[in-house]
Amino acid sequence: MRILIVEDEPDLRSALARALRDEGYAVDAADNGEDGLFNAEGTDYDAIVLDVMMPGMDGWEVLRRLRETKKTPVLMLTARDAARDRVKGLDTGADDYVVKPFDLDELLARLRALIRRTTNQTTNTIGIGDVTIDTAARTVALKRKLVEITAREYALIEFLARHRGEVVTRTQLYEHLFDENDSSMSNLLDVHVSNVRKKLGAEFIVTRRGHGYCIE
Amino acid sequence: MITQSIKWRLQAWHGFLLLCLVTGLMTGFYTYERRVKMQAVDNELLEAMTPLLPRLEGRGEGQRGRRLPPPREFDDGPPRFEDGRPPRPEDDFVPPEDRRGPPAGHGPQASERELQLLTSANIYYLAWRADGTQTVASANAPAGVPKPVLSGTKPGKAFRTRAGQREIFHLVPNGTIALIGKSITTIEADLRRLALALAGIGAGIVVVGFAGGWWFATRALRPIAAISQAAREIAEGDLARRINASETESELGQLAAVLNSTFTRLDAAFAQQKQFTSDAAHELRTPVAVILTQIQSTLNKERSSAEYRETLEACQRAAQRMRRLIESLLELARFDAGQAQLKQMPFDLAAITRDCAELVQPLAQQRGIKIFSNLETANSQVDPERLSQVVTNLLTNAVNYNRNDGEVRVTTQLNGNSVVLTVADTGPGIPAEHLPKIFDRFYRIDSARTSAQGRTGLGLAICKLIVEAHGGSIAAINLSGGGAEFTVRLPKT
Numbered sequence: 001m002r003i004l005i006v007e008d009e010p011d012l013r014s015a016l017a018r019a020l021r022d023e024g025y026a027v028d029a030a031d032n033g034e035d036g037l038f039n040a041e042g043t044d045y046d047a048i049v050l051d052v053m054m055p056g057m058d059g060w061e062v063l064r065r066l067r068e069t070k071k072t073p074v075l076m077l078t079a080r081d082a083a084r085d086r087v088k089g090l091d092t093g094a095d096d097y098v099v100k101p102f103d104l105d106e107l108l109a110r111l112r113a114l115i116r117r118t119t120n121q122t123t124n125t126i127g128i129g130d131v132t133i134d135t136a137a138r139t140v141a142l143k144r145k146l147v148e149i150t151a152r153e154y155a156l157i158e159f160l161a162r163h164r165g166e167v168v169t170r171t172q173l174y175e176h177l178f179d180e181n182d183s184s185m186s187n188l189l190d191v192h193v194s195n196v197r198k199k200l201g202a203e204f205i206v207t208r209r210g211h212g213y214c215i216e
Numbered sequence: 217m218i219t220q221s222i223k224w225r226l227q228a229w230h231g232f233l234l235l236c237l238v239t240g241l242m243t244g245f246y247t248y249e250r251r252v253k254m255q256a257v258d259n260e261l262l263e264a265m266t267p268l269l270p271r272l273e274g275r276g277e278g279q280r281g282r283r284l285p286p287p288r289e290f291d292d293g294p295p296r297f298e299d300g301r302p303p304r305p306e307d308d309f310v311p312p313e314d315r316r317g318p319p320a321g322h323g324p325q326a327s328e329r330e331l332q333l334l335t336s337a338n339i340y341y342l343a344w345r346a347d348g349t350q351t352v353a354s355a356n357a358p359a360g361v362p363k364p365v366l367s368g369t370k371p372g373k374a375f376r377t378r379a380g381q382r383e384i385f386h387l388v389p390n391g392t393i394a395l396i397g398k399s400i401t402t403i404e405a406d407l408r409r410l411a412l413a414l415a416g417i418g419a420g421i422v423v424v425g426f427a428g429g430w431w432f433a434t435r436a437l438r439p440i441a442a443i444s445q446a447a448r449e450i451a452e453g454d455l456a457r458r459i460n461a462s463e464t465e466s467e468l469g470q471l472a473a474v475l476n477s478t479f480t481r482l483d484a485a486f487a488q489q490k491q492f493t494s495d496a497a498h499e500l501r502t503p504v505a506v507i508l509t510q511i512q513s514t515l516n517k518e519r520s521s522a523e524y525r526e527t528l529e530a531c532q533r534a535a536q537r538m539r540r541l542i543e544s545l546l547e548l549a550r551f552d553a554g555q556a557q558l559k560q561m562p563f564d565l566a567a568i569t570r571d572c573a574e575l576v577q578p579l580a581q582q583r584g585i586k587i588f589s590n591l592e593t594a595n596s597q598v599d600p601e602r603l604s605q606v607v608t609n610l611l612t613n614a615v616n617y618n619r620n621d622g623e624v625r626v627t628t629q630l631n632g633n634s635v636v637l638t639v640a641d642t643g644p645g646i647p648a649e650h651l652p653k654i655f656d657r658f659y660r661i662d663s664a665r666t667s668a669q670g671r672t673g674l675g676l677a678i679c680k681l682i683v684e685a686h687g688g689s690i691a692a693i694n695l696s697g698g699g700a701e702f703t704v705r706l707p708k709t
Contacts, residue, residue: 009506101505
């Protein structure tokens with residue numbers, strides 16, 4: 001899962017990025033509206049955390065222009081607690097709305113819900129054969145026994161599981177699992193895939209030569 | 217208390233005055249009418265007195281002896297009078313001249329004809345000797361006419377009113393008392409009717425006047441009721457309510473207009489206060505969000521000491537920002553409450569400006585901005601600390617809103633009775649629509665240009681308060697060649 005944070009307050013931006021990375025998300029950050037919009041238009045993020053009050057292009061404008069091309073779920077961050085602002089945000093196409101100062105756990109839960117809604121999941125668990133994925137606890141169990149996996153491996157499993165039955169290209173995987181700061185060495189993805197296969201069984205992830213990977 | 221309402225008091229005074237006026241008028245009219253009527257009777261009696269007097273005082277006896285009543289007859293009389301038996305017209309004791317027919321004389325004496333006229337006019341006459349003996353009594357004289365009691369023995373005339381009779385009596389020099397009287401029962405009855413009619417009319421006038429007064433008072437006080445109703449609704453919290461002031465020319469209309477404008481200003485003050493509170497809360501949200509998010513994300517798991525350090529530094533920055541904001545808010549509150557004490561002393565504005573320019577120099581250098589100053593000695597009565605705050609703020613703004621490698625020009629000079637400081641930059645200037653509002657609290661040209669530079673949005677508002685507390689003014693304009701210029705004017709010492 002790859003998330004974009006657009007926030008002009010550096011200390012808030014860094015804390016949010018750290019918290020999201022801890023959750024296993026790949027995180028990109030932009031400190032102004034123009035850069036944020038550029039990133040959002042160029043990459044398929046799973047969600048965007050967008051601050052409203054920013055110098056130059058503000059959050060409303062970024063959202064309005066983004067909606068002309070993309071349906072990426074957007075969570076607005078604002079310092080204004082007025083109902084008028086909330087209505088405006090939701091009408092402009094925001095998917096959720098959090099008022100500063102927010103509780104970090106609540107923000108993370110809302111982000112999870114946002115991503116779940118866009119992939120048509122209604123609960124936090126996805127079951128695939130003997131494997132159960134808990135997207136809230138970010139754990140994977142095989143035959144009801146928890147399997148120890150890294151955050152990156154979890155992200156890989158979750159992304160494939162959310163696109164179950166579809167072939168996911170390597171490019172897509174790179175885009176959603178790694179952020180700008182990760183070195184995109186091509187074999188890194190293969191390492192993660194082979195690790196997951198060792199833990200959950202070789203048939204859990206099917207390779208489609210020349211296309212990508214798939215969970216059936 | 218109902219008795220304390222203006223309407224009731226107005227009504228009471230109105231009623232009281234009306235009553236006094238009507239009573240006075242009616243009494244006056246009655247008294248006048250009565251006097252006129254009595255005067256007529258008196259004149260009639262006086263006229264009748266002249267011809268009758270000789271007969272009554274007994275002078276006629278000497279002239280016309282045979283016609284005089286025989287004293288004998290009266291000699292028997294006194295006992296009867298003295299036993300209190302009232303003489304009556306049919307008595308034997310009526311004056312003999314009446315029984316014996318009218319006197320046939322002329323001259324000052326009343327003729328029989330005149331006597332008849334008198335009788336037909338209901339005028340009667342009587343006479344007493346000095347010893348109290350009644351000597352003459354006309355046939356129509358009412359019974360029991362008491363002998364007039366005289367206060368002295370000096371001859372003269374006097375009137376009296378007695379049980380429906382008006383009488384005039386005359387003490388003749390020889391001691392005889394002559395009395396002529398007339399019944400005024402009909403006149404008194406007339407007067408009573410008149411009094412009743414007047415009382416009725418008066419009561420009518422009072423009632424109509426009172427009702428009219430009530431109507432007028434109600435009508436006149438209706439706008440006051442409307443005003444107090446509106447004021448009550450406003451007091452209950454409906455600040456948008458206004459008094460309906462249609463008659464702007466009337467005194468109450470003017471009062472309503474004054475109250476309305478007061479309410480409007482109050483409303484605006486409340487709205488401003490509300491906006492200020494919400495802005496202040498809003499300003500605090502971001503640093504609080506920083507602290508919360510930093511701490512929560514750090515505490516998620518074990519971190520390296522470098523990471524903890526970063527978190528603490530971020531929290532410190534946020535806390536500093538809140539401190540600055542709170543200081544600014546307190547400063548504003550002090551000015552608003554009139555508690556800001558200026559420590560004014562004679563000071564050279566140029567010296568203050570030079571110090572501030574030095575302070576801002578490092579900030580300017582970071583962006584390659586040059587500060588040019590042209591500082592003439594400009595003495596004014598100022599609080600140097602507060603004024604430094606103003607100059608530093610203006611210079612910092614001039615640097616922050618400048619382009620890289622731009623210029624800041626600062627001057628001080630004397631201009632007439634003012635000391636003038638100008639700070640000009642080469643930045644983008646202030647958009648015209650924002651110019652009138654840049655000194656408003658929390659007003660920002662760019663709604664989000666906040667955190668990075670640690671600005672509170674209160675700097676210029678505080679500058680304005682400080683300058684105005686010095687009796688000066690502050691203004692901003694856009695320069696034709698680009699950039700903005702701030703001008704501070706202070707009174708010269």
